[in-house]
Amino acid sequence: MVQIFEETLDQGFFAPQRFEGEIADCEVAGSIPSDMDGVFIRVGGEFYYPPKFPNDAPLHSDGYISKFRFKDGRVSYQGKFVRTPRYQSNLAAGRNQFGLYRNPFTDDDAVKGVNGTVSNTAPMVHAGRLFTLKEDALPIEIDPVTLDTIGFHDFDGGWKSETFTAHPKWDPLTGDMYAFGYEATGLASDDVFFYRVDKHGNVAHEIRIKVPYVSVIHDFALTQEHVIIPFACYYTDMEQLRAGKIHWQWDRTLPSMIGIMRRDGDGSDLRWFRGPERCFMHVFNAQSVGNTVTLLAPFYNGNFFPFFPNIDGSPWDPSRAQGFVRKYTFDLGSRDDSWTEETLFDTPIVDLGKIDHRFMTLPQRIAFTTFADQTKPFDRERAGDTGRAPVNSYARFDLAEGKMTSFFAGDTHSLQEVSFVPRRGSSEEGDGYLIGTASDLAEMRTELVIVDAQGLEEIGRVYLPFRSSTQVHGYWWDAEELGLAEKEAQA
Secondary structure, eight states: HHHHHHHTSGGGSOOOOOOOOEEOOOEEEEETTOOEEEEEEEEEEEESOOOOOOOOOOOGGGGEEEEEETEEEEEEEEEEEOOOOOHHHHHHSSSOOSSSSOOOSSSSSTTTTTTOOOOSSEEETTTTTTEEEEETTEEEEEEHHHHHHEEEEOTTOOOSSSSOOOOOETTTTOOOOOEOOOOETSOOOOOEEEEOOOOOHHHEEEEEEESSSOOOOOOEEEEEEEEEEEEEEEEHHHHHHHTTTOOOOOOOSSSSEEEEEEETSTTTTOEEEEEESOOOOOEEEEEEEEEEEEEOOOOOOOOOTTTSSSOOOOOOGGGGGOOEEEEEEEEETSOOOOOOEEEESSBBBBBOOOOGGGGGOOOOOEEEEEEEOOTSSSHHHHHHSSSSOOOOOEEEETTTEEEEEEOOOOOEEOOOEEEEEEEEEEOSTEEEEEEEEEEETTTTEEEEEETTTTTTOEEEEEEEEEEOOOOOEEEEEEEHHHHHHHHHHHO
């Protein structure tokens, strides 16, 4: 999705729309499962005004939140821009005043000191509240009924980091949330603050650590005992930022690193493991058994983002931007600071993977993601030339059997991230639905696809009469988790 968006920013399906909309009752083909009562919320971005510099990253586009509300076999839709300080400042000026991605030295003087986050990466629900996230700032609270922006949230002053990850994790046994902020004390700082936030939204534990070098720490993994912190090769410092460069450059001479520490400690046991060049962006899940920690993750071979340049000046290599389902094993009882890596499936995948979230930190056997199935047809005459094979399929991986099954979305479709919805009343892992949006490149509209998560048969589709803003991440929450019945009655 990111590569297509970059290449076709001003044309076709992914051109900016500057559009907010609402549909009370969406068109549906097939059926909507009667037990789906909740919301599928997506966060992504588009430039409301053109970027100030042509080489700016698409990750710097203005945040946009959209919601599909499922209830009584019907679906409604809403979409709005997140009213960040950046968005409001640009709207007042009538142009984009902010420069390169996460580099305030390239901003206009008029917005010096204005928080430049776009809050465009992921939604989060915790303690009955909805937020949008971007890892360069605090969460921004959103009204879950109207999608109006409320403002920054620091957990009643308990959150001391200046930043908050785009990928918090939850312990399904306690309901506690675990999250962190990197560059926690300011731009290019090597501080990482790690927190446990209880199920009521109160900060309950803090750990402060430092990293060997300042890199993207986009995601992390959690076990019942440990925190796993992966990063690799993306690099920044104040010198390159003051020189007017984009925040991240890829330096393949740096080691890939994965830190492991106890989640209930003080950080003194933090241990760094080192390995070969990898791009660590997202994870599936992890477990601790005695001194052995295992991590399941869809890591890439090298620099995934073409808009973050290689520091040695070499051209971006798309052959290195391939991800696979991989298992990493760490022996905490050994003095060896390396890991073992197993590639569990041959198929290259998109690294936006999901599990049945009720099994986070626990043993699991099922994982889901999207991939480009090049054995399937693609109607380029109707859909246009995307420049690469479209991401057209969902994959279900049975880790115990080593079996992969797939669902094909259509010959003019490009899929975005998949999400898992548990079937009400079932505790069986992977029993539920897969949902996600598909871009119909021929009809120029967005469709929400609903698929049985076990057999991968299509159940239904929700059609929007327009192309909705593309997402980075999306998740499902049951109505009870947001208290929607009461909040909607009060609206």
